[in-house]
Amino acid sequence: MRPNIVTEAGVQTRVSQWWNAIPFLTSSVVVVCGIIYLICLLTGYDTFYEVCFLPSAILSRFQVYRFYTAIIFHGSMLHVMFNMMALVPMGSELERIMGSVRLFYLTILLATTNAILHLLIASLAGYNPFYQYDHLMNECAIGFSGILFSMIVIETSLSGVTSRSMFGLFNVPAKLYPWILLIAFQLLMTNVSLLGHLCGILSGFAYSYGLFNFLMPGSSFFSTIESASWMASCVRRPKFIMCTGGNPSSYMPTYSVQNTTSSGFSTGNTWRSLSSWLPQREASNQSSEDSRFPGRGRTLSSTARDPTPPAGETDPNLHARLLEDSTPDRLSDATVTGMTEPIPAARQVPIANAAVLPQSQTQGRVAASEEQIQKLVAMGFERTQVEVALAAADDDLNVAVEILMSQQG
Numbered sequence: 001m002r003p004n005i006v007t008e009a010g011v012q013t014r015v016s017q018w019w020n021a022i023p024f025l026t027s028s029v030v031v032v033c034g035i036i037y038l039i040c041l042l043t044g045y046d047t048f049y050e051v052c053f054l055p056s057a058i059l060s061r062f063q064v065y066r067f068y069t070a071i072i073f074h075g076s077m078l079h080v081m082f083n084m085m086a087l088v089p090m091g092s093e094l095e096r097i098m099g100s101v102r103l104f105y106l107t108i109l110l111a112t113t114n115a116i117l118h119l120l121i122a123s124l125a126g127y128n129p130f131y132q133y134d135h136l137m138n139e140c141a142i143g144f145s146g147i148l149f150s151m152i153v154i155e156t157s158l159s160g161v162t163s164r165s166m167f168g169l170f171n172v173p174a175k176l177y178p179w180i181l182l183i184a185f186q187l188l189m190t191n192v193s194l195l196g197h198l199c200g201i202l203s204g205f206a207y208s209y210g211l212f213n214f215l216m217p218g219s220s221f222f223s224t225i226e227s228a229s230w231m232a233s234c235v236r237r238p239k240f241i242m243c244t245g246g247n248p249s250s251y252m253p254t255y256s257v258q259n260t261t262s263s264g265f266s267t268g269n270t271w272r273s274l275s276s277w278l279p280q281r282e283a284s285n286q287s288s289e290d291s292r293f294p295g296r297g298r299t300l301s302s303t304a305r306d307p308t309p310p311a312g313e314t315d316p317n318l319h320a321r322l323l324e325d326s327t328p329d330r331l332s333d334a335t336v337t338g339m340t341e342p343i344p345a346a347r348q349v350p351i352a353n354a355a356v357l358p359q360s361q362t363q364g365r366v367a368a369s370e371e372q373i374q375k376l377v378a379m380g381f382e383r384t385q386v387e388v389a390l391a392a393a394d395d396d397l398n399v400a401v402e403i404l405m406s407q408q409g
Helices: 011-020 024-043 055-061 066-072 077-098 100-127 145-159 174-188 194-208 219-226 229-235 255-260 270-275 318-324 328-336 359-378 383-392 397-408
Strands: 163-166 170-173
Touching: 024 066, 024 077, 024 100, 055 066, 055 100, 066 100, 077 100, 077 145, 100 145, 100 194, 100 219, 145 174, 145 194, 163 174, 170 174, 174 194, 219 229, 359 383, 359 397, 383 397
Parallel strands: none
Antiparallel strands: 163 170
């Protein structure tokens, strides 16, 4: 009798799994910045004078393109690796909450506001009548770190933690974390743009306090982009995250409204903190509704019955079993039958536990599902598969897309 042999995944498998878990936009930024650095390394291009953020050139020759070229170029291998390793965890969390298109828009917005603040401060230092400091006007800055500092501020303000770890050595107050990080990088590293990082922090705080809300379009704007034909090749990728089903206010909750739900955050789990802002479905009607999340919802601390099966009794083949029941008679049953309990993150509630909805609620669900069906059909999926996937996902568009993608894979 052969003994049970437990083998561990190889390095290549682990790297592949890690890379596949990174969402579409975050991994795209990593690839673009890495390829650009390799091209510069192979061609010997190391001056960066034509692409860096140079305030004097922007003001004298109106080279606005430097706002965006400067963030994708890096000066050394350590520079690009450090920035991309910092981007992966923060960018992945924000992209899973906001969606790929919305995070791309936010990145462009942060790059623009960082550049404008940089220009304003450099101009005040260089052209004030009291003491003219021309160094900032002639400073050539490159790198993605300005955007990273903005993300650090946004993530810290949303996490609800009271302290943050500095490189695993000691803890500092969360409110001071970006500022201490700014000083630490300035002291420990050479050729660091203090003004570039400072403007990133200021932009992050401006967004966290809601000053950029008027610049953020509504959800319909991002949904229109996602449904466009020229976006089909990106939307169909498994790592692409759609904006549908995210925060309906079209921007992430700001620091100014955080105190109303701060007790719902977990100190040690940033992802749980961010996901707690998402609206949750519930079978029974709530007596009071949150203005930020219209419709029915349930707080994470509610005492309503949780249909999540006990640990050890989950069914990892739920999607496969549901998709096998794609015959016409079962399809009609799936349209009428819905789950009245909120679906947990693992989506592992057996279909046998579903309950039949009242007729009026069923008609409303069918009308709502038809709009989602049309969206998915417009993306190129077959209607029959779309209906089955939506029934399996309990009308959750993101989960339905995942199921359809797994079929194609």
